[in-house]
Amino acid sequence: MLLLCLESSCDETAAAVVRDGREVLSNIIASQVDVHARYGGVVPELASRKHLEAMPVVIEDALERAGIGIEAIEGIAVTRGPGLVGALLVALATGKALAFARDIPWVGVHHIEGHALAIQLEQEVTYPFVALIVSGGHTHLYLVEGVGHYRILGRTLDDAAGEAYDKVAKLLGLGYPGGAVVDRLAAEGDPESIVFPRPLLHQDNLDFSFSGIKTAVLNYVKKQSSEISGSHLNDLAAGFQRAAVEVLTAKSLRALKATGLRRLVVAGGVACNRGLRQSLQQAAREGEFEVFFPTPLLCTDNAAMLAVAADAYLSQGHRSALDLNALAGWPL
Numbered sequence: 001m002l003l004l005c006l007e008s009s010c011d012e013t014a015a016a017v018v019r020d021g022r023e024v025l026s027n028i029i030a031s032q033v034d035v036h037a038r039y040g041g042v043v044p045e046l047a048s049r050k051h052l053e054a055m056p057v058v059i060e061d062a063l064e065r066a067g068i069g070i071e072a073i074e075g076i077a078v079t080r081g082p083g084l085v086g087a088l089l090v091a092l093a094t095g096k097a098l099a100f101a102r103d104i105p106w107v108g109v110h111h112i113e114g115h116a117l118a119i120q121l122e123q124e125v126t127y128p129f130v131a132l133i134v135s136g137g138h139t140h141l142y143l144v145e146g147v148g149h150y151r152i153l154g155r156t157l158d159d160a161a162g163e164a165y166d167k168v169a170k171l172l173g174l175g176y177p178g179g180a181v182v183d184r185l186a187a188e189g190d191p192e193s194i195v196f197p198r199p200l201l202h203q204d205n206l207d208f209s210f211s212g213i214k215t216a217v218l219n220y221v222k223k224q225s226s227e228i229s230g231s232h233l234n235d236l237a238a239g240f241q242r243a244a245v246e247v248l249t250a251k252s253l254r255a256l257k258a259t260g261l262r263r264l265v266v267a268g269g270v271a272c273n274r275g276l277r278q279s280l281q282q283a284a285r286e287g288e289f290e291v292f293f294p295t296p297l298l299c300t301d302n303a304a305m306l307a308v309a310a311d312a313y314l315s316q317g318h319r320s321a322l323d324l325n326a327l328a329g330w331p332l
């Protein structure tokens with residue numbers, strides 16, 4: 001089945017053409033990051049307007065790159081939630097309109113489900129596996145038993161990992177979103193020189209907490225008499241990254257142990273983080289389990305990731321109704 005997939009849950013407008021939930025023919029992403037950067041975060045109303053402008057453009061681009069016309073599309077997948085409701089509505093309404101006009105089936109997919117299954121577009125990971133979803137909005141551990149079968153194992157009790165990265169970047173004057181910048185600086189710093197707390201590390205659960213690490217960074221910065229720069233800034237980034245990565249690694253290992261599984265999939269924007277990749281790859285070598293990371297384009301928000309679940313649902317005969325609404329908060 002040839003699917004057109006649409007995603008607009010946050011600040012990326014994305015369209016992709018995917019065959020049989022496997023073969024990505026195109027994966028187009030229009031980022032609004034420049035629009036929101038000056039406000040230090042995503043402005044929901046601006047995001048909706050920009051999605052409206054960009055959606056037709058990314059769809060045309062996705063079809064052109066795939067070398068097909070809209071008449072070749074056999075089904076539509078959209079992100080139904082969670083996300084900013086005004087933003088979600090753009091992909092949802094576009095998907096509905098195309099499905100209605102062309103009389104083809106369509107389905108609304110959970111954004112996190114998309115992230116958790118994106119790896120299947122690149123390599124086949126046998127179910128069941130543990131998924132660590134780390135993004136700007138989410139930090140969750142799931143047991144993924146198959147498409148549509150997810151059990152939550154643990155989650156953040158406050159900030160998401162990416163949110164903590166972005167807040168630390170902001171308070172260090174590194175711009176928005178600054179996760180990747182902190183990652184780059186951390187690679188140059190000494191992670192032992194400034195030590196930050198590891199919240200919930202030794203608690204016997206699979207939950208996370210990142211707001212305490214962020215506050216510790218803020219308190220450290222406030223105590224300095226001059227602006228932090230150069231190697232001091234690198235050390236600060238490295239210390240923060242070490243604390244965040246250590247907690248993410250430890251809880252992922254605990255989730256593997258609790259489920260008895262030996263496959264870990266990591267996804268979401270923070271899965272691009274080099275420190276996290278290194279730490280989990282080393283743990284995998286030592287602990288004899290497999291760890292899978294999608295390529296960065298499939299880690300951050302994109303539309304192709306929706307195709308794995310959508311293809312399975314549509315093939316099983318599942319169809320969303322035309323009165324389906326977006327869900328800003330939608331548990332998985």
Ligand code: KG4
Nearest residue numbers: 135136137162179180183269270273300301
């Ligand atoms: O999955 P994503 O594109 O959007 C959400 O669904 O949130 O993730 C974006 C998040 C941002 O917080 C961004 O700062 C973070 O992923 N991020 C990183 C890195 N690259 C992106 N965080 C740490 N290290 C990175 N290399």
Ligand code: ZN
Nearest residue numbers: 135268300301
């Ligand atoms: Zn996401």
